[in-house]
Amino acid sequence: MSGAGEFPEMPPPEPVDLTNCDREPIHIPGSVQPHGVLLAVRADDDLTVVQVSANIAETLGREAAATIGRPLRELVGDAAAKAVRDVVRTAFDLRGAGPVDLVVGDGHDLRRYDALLHRVGEQVVIELQAARSTRPLSYSGTYARTRQSVLRLSSSSSLTELYDVVVEEVRRLTGFDRVMVYRFDAAWNGEVVAEAKLDRLNSFHGLHYPATDIPAQARALYERSWLRLIPDVDYRPVPLVPAVNIVTGGPLDLSDAWLRSVSPIHIEYLQNMGVTASMSISLLRDGRLWGLIACHHYSGRHEPGYEICAAAEFLGHLFSLRLVSRENEQTLESTLATREALDQILVEAQSGGALLVDVLTSGGPNLADLIDCGGVSVAIDGEYRTFGAVPPREAQRAAFDALGTEGAILACDALPRDAPHMAEHRDVACGILAFRLSGDEGVAWFRPETVRTVDWGGDPRNKELNAREAAGVRLSPRRSFDRWREVVRDRARPWSAHDLAIAAELRQHLLRLVYPGARRGADLARLMQESLLPERLPPIPGFEIEAWYDPAAAGRVGGDWYDAVPMPDGRVALIVGDVAGHGVAAAGTMAQLRNALRAYVVDVDPADPRPARSVLDRLDRLAAALLPEAIATVAVAVTDPVTGLAQIASSGHPPPVLLSAVGEPVVVEVEIAPPVGAAIPGLAATRPPATAGEAVDAPGGWTARVRLAPGDALALFSDGLTERRTEAPDVGIERLRAQADGAAAAHPDLRGLGDSLFRTCRDPDNDDDATLLLLRRRPPHQP
Secondary structure, eight states, X not given: OOOGGGSOOOOOOOOOOTTTGGGOOTTOOSXXXXXXXXXXXXXXXXXXXXXXXXXXXXXXXXXXXXXXXXXXXXXXXXXXXXXXXXXXXXXXXXXXXXXXXXXXXXXXXXXXXXXXXXXXXXXXXXXXXXXXXXXXXXXXXXXHHHHHHHHHHHTOOSXXXXXXXXXXHHHHHHOOSEEEEEEEOTTSOEEEEEEEEOTTSOOOTTOEEOGGGSOHHHHHHHHHOOEEEESOTTOOOEEEESSSOTTTSSOOOXXXXXXXXXXXXXXXXXXXXXXXXXXXXXXXXXXXXXXXXXXXXXXXXXXXXXXXXXXXXXXXXXXXXXXXXXXXXXXXXXXXHHHHHHHHHHHHHHHTSSOXXXXXXXXXXXXXXHSOOSEEEEEETTEEEEEESOOOHHHHHHHHHHHOOTTSEEEESXXXXXXXXXXXXXXXXXXXXXXXXXXXXXXXXXXXXXXXXXXXXXXXXXXXXXXXXXXXXXXXXXXXXXXEEEEEOSOOOOOOHXXXXXXXXXXXXXXXXXXXXXXXXXXXXXXXXHHXXXXXXXXXXXXXXXXXXXXXXXXXXXXXXXXXXXXXXXXXXXXXXXXXXXXHHHHHHHHHHHHHHHHHHHXXXXXXXXXXXXXXXXXXXXXXXXXXXXXXXXXXEEEOTTTOEEEXXXXXXXXXXXXXXXSXXXXXXXXXXXXXXXXXXXXXXXXXXXXXSEEEOOTTSOEEEEEOOTTOEEEEEOHHHHOOTTSOHHHHHHHHHHHHHHHHHHOOSHHHHHHXXXXXXXXXXXXXXXXXXXXXXXXXXXX
């Protein structure tokens, strides 16, 4: 191959401006920045080259087209190729194994490079940058650069001090003209909360920036790649050769590439700010993007060496850990104070010396001491009391009717917007946090309007301007970043997660206190069940997960439950169970079985070849010993997010359905052991036919193995979703399988798919509760 023209070309990309930048595929730009060289190779013995950046001749002396199809050793030499091959063969995560110290050339022409490696499917991407200091890099060398910074961060006594220290130390380390901590709010707007800069520069501290400045796909890449360097904003992108990756038949995914080219809209945005070089370090909390350390330079090209960038990234990680620690300490202090007040209120409420509504609203402490507010109202057992400033009771009812649902915690900080009839009460009730106990009874906290000023870096409503280009007009990023002040009205101070948690806990306590006899029993059973169903399912890397639960008719509490339990080795156990019976007894049995199963899942031996079957066997032994009257069906799917392998076992429970992205849905063939609590000693298991699953020998029942490919989904469900009184159980399962075939194509979003299955498969006359748990492996490139 001698010319780039021999390779297939990619179709020209859609021109990007502010009308479509939120959809720009920034992970496949087809080019790299020129401060290094990129090679994509097959993960074979020869590390055969399949794609390179067009500037490879400047580094390795070979024209780009002439390298395609050649073994890596012909480009970098035997020793360097062996060093790369050894890392590829032994490292679990190539990104964590770098940089590889490579010496290229011979004789007097020896050049040293840092080689950064990562995998893209069946390929390995190699990025070469000239080494600038002593190699190989070492932990002690990196720590020596950051020792002072580590000591300062560790001794910081407040969040404000922590912010100030990290920007000062990153600027000292990297030499950028300006370094900022940029914090996101719940709507992804950003605020500069700390800054270190040259004295001659105007300050950005306290300025806010709209969420559109960093669109969703860019935030997703920040969560994935924690450091991003642009040494020269005015660089010319270097295309990849060939443009079409010969392994995938499409563009090369550069999500994890150090050299990945930058969106032209982002480049224009930086140029409009006068920035000539930039770097960003991601700040994460619980795996989610919290903010950025943003570095700007204004006096030409600026490229800190890789060792400096690695040290700055290390500081960013340490700062994230210290940030979480300090926030947790502050939350703990607040929680302890609130807990003390709640305990005092509950002790007095249980003493019976005064009406419950009086205990909650008069004297001290009362409900206003649990959650900061302007006023609180309580309606219980026909009595109504208030404390502080609250709107008329009819207005309260109307607000809850418009916004709330039975059993849910209602939280709103913009009542004039969401319930316009409340606008006249904004002086006392611009925000509401409330819950119903039953009917017209419940508790509500109110907050007044908080008029505040927000300083933006430019007018956020004019975040774009019309730029004339030739005969057309395009939308380009704004050019003015002068401080622009906005007065925000019709908003109350937002309710925190801590506020919502206290309200939910108080509701549980009041339900136990208020209702005697049968009413109390029914509510208690429902409360027990609600408390056992997860408020939210844990995030699973590379997967989507959603759950649906529909209670039994006439308010009866059934025995369904679902769960997703993270395991210490990174796997996740998906669980759907159904205890026989209804009411308090069923809810109590469900609680014991559910909690025991969670413990067994966390305690499972990572080397156990049949973890799903093992935990169900342990649960059955527990039921036989301690719950002899209990009968329950349970399905468990232990899933590895890395490989997509799900190991499935069932004790009396309907088999899961596999929704393949490329074929028809199938019912997973798994031998169903007796229900928990109903095993018959000495009963021999027979091996079932395996179509969708691969059977694994295991005493007391077989385990099916299903590997979820990208786009595949696994559905676990209870019999309340599929069964009808006039049909055999298999008929309902087949109906679910058939409905899933059409629904998967009609509803690409997982929530819509589950809604459709519930709507079409659930018998409206079925008086049992119903559960559906869907897990889907994300298709390629889906954030």
